[in-house]
Amino acid sequence: MSELRQNLITRDWVIIATERAKRPDQFANHKKVTQLLPSHRDDCPFCVGNEEDGTLETFCLGDRADWKVRAIRNKYPALSPTAEGLRISSGIHRRMSGMGIHEVIVEHPRHDLTTALLSIEEVENILVVYRQRYLEIRKYPHIETIIIFKNHGESAGTSLEHPHSQIAATPVVPSQFRTRIDETIRYFDDTGECLFCRTLEDELAAGERVIFESKHFVAFIPYAALSPFHIWIFPRRHASSFDDITDPEISDLADTLKTVLAKLYYGLNNPDYNYNIRSVPTAEQGTKYFHWYIAIIPRVSKQAGFELGSGMFINTALPEESAEFLRSTIIPIDPP
Numbered sequence: 001m002s003e004l005r006q007n008l009i010t011r012d013w014v015i016i017a018t019e020r021a022k023r024p025d026q027f028a029n030h031k032k033v034t035q036l037l038p039s040h041r042d043d044c045p046f047c048v049g050n051e052e053d054g055t056l057e058t059f060c061l062g063d064r065a066d067w068k069v070r071a072i073r074n075k076y077p078a079l080s081p082t083a084e085g086l087r088i089s090s091g092i093h094r095r096m097s098g099m100g101i102h103e104v105i106v107e108h109p110r111h112d113l114t115t116a117l118l119s120i121e122e123v124e125n126i127l128v129v130y131r132q133r134y135l136e137i138r139k140y141p142h143i144e145t146i147i148i149f150k151n152h153g154e155s156a157g158t159s160l161e162h163p164h165s166q167i168a169a170t171p172v173v174p175s176q177f178r179t180r181i182d183e184t185i186r187y188f189d190d191t192g193e194c195l196f197c198r199t200l201e202d203e204l205a206a207g208e209r210v211i212f213e214s215k216h217f218v219a220f221i222p223y224a225a226l227s228p229f230h231i232w233i234f235p236r237r238h239a240s241s242f243d244d245i246t247d248p249e250i251s252d253l254a255d256t257l258k259t260v261l262a263k264l265y266y267g268l269n270n271p272d273y274n275y276n277i278r279s280v281p282t283a284e285q286g287t288k289y290f291h292w293y294i295a296i297i298p299r300v301s302k303q304a305g306f307e308l309g310s311g312m313f314i315n316t317a318l319p320e321e322s323a324e325f326l327r328s329t330i331i332p333i334d335p336p
Contacts, residue, residue, distance in 0.1 A: 005224035009195060011183050014224045015314045024325035027228055027300040027317060029269040037112035037161060046106045046162035058103060061129055069129045070106040077102035079168065081140060101137050101169035105129055111162050114152065115258065116265035124254035133167055134243040138282050142171045145281050153272025155299045173281045181290060188289035196291030200234045209323045212259050216252040219260045221319040228301050228317035231260060233294040240280040240290040264298060267329035272299040
């Protein structure tokens with residue numbers, strides 16, 4: 001019989017559809033034919049030699065002629081740093097100028113790689129640039145929220161093959177952030193505990209949904225995962241904002257993130273996915289009630305009328321079975 005589970009952090013009720021549940025291996029992308037991409041494309045704007053004149057570049061790790069990771073302003077940004085942070089109200093209608101930051105992180109010089117196949121050092125380079133740009137973007141006036149995210153694959157929203165991720169900074173706090181923060185404040189007021197720290201403690205005690213543990217991080221599928229193979233990576237140390245991460249933690253996170261994505265790559269045949277780094281809004285640094293984390297959402301299922309009409313999720317994968325499947329997935333020593 002199906003059961004409903006509540007995700008206390010998101011406040012979502014999730015239907016765990018046990019009668020419709022698939023075996024974990026049935027979520028593998030059997031239709032996907034892995035194309036051998038070239039290591040360089042003449043028509044790719046992110047490939048070596050095709051870089052723009054440098055006017056869009058905000059940071060470069062390594063020499064400009066031999067770069068490792070680049071941060072550039074999005075050529076077609078959703079938000080612009082030159083706009084003024086003006087709010088205008090007309091009756092019940094509200095609007096404001098599109099002030100903000102929208103950057104692309106070009107993760108590697110080669111066109112044909114993905115995070116799961118990078119070395120730990122190469123993933124660490126990406127995280128170092130994330131932190132550096134986060135610290136700099138925080139200084140801009142009117143910035144309220146900074147979101148780091150990656151779209152991998154067509155169904156996840158990517159339009160360019162070259163490995164890249166993005167940073168967007170907005171002049172408002174999105175309602176989803178506010179709702180979750182309000183819930184964590186309420187939990188802290190009621191118990192004196194951080195809800196994230198308590199969740200991590202409980203998941204470690206149960207063990208059955210944990211995928212990977214390292215010195216500083218734990219990757220697990222939540223008890224009430226919103227979708228199949230939905231994964232959270234929590235830092236063991238309480239910190240409310242990603243830019244508080246230390247150098248040793250960045251090295252450790254590189255290992256954790258690469259391992260989890262590699263298990264998805266080999267276990268589910270390189271599924272499309274999104275990941276995002278969730279931090280507290282910029283004006284709320286150092287809180288006791290919020291805990292930054294990474295959410296990874298493989299695109300192995302689709303929302304339909306019930307989800308769109310009710311706001312509830314139906315998960316056709318048992319979180320415990322999904323975690324066991326990923327724990328047992330072997331990562332080749334010498335990947336292709």
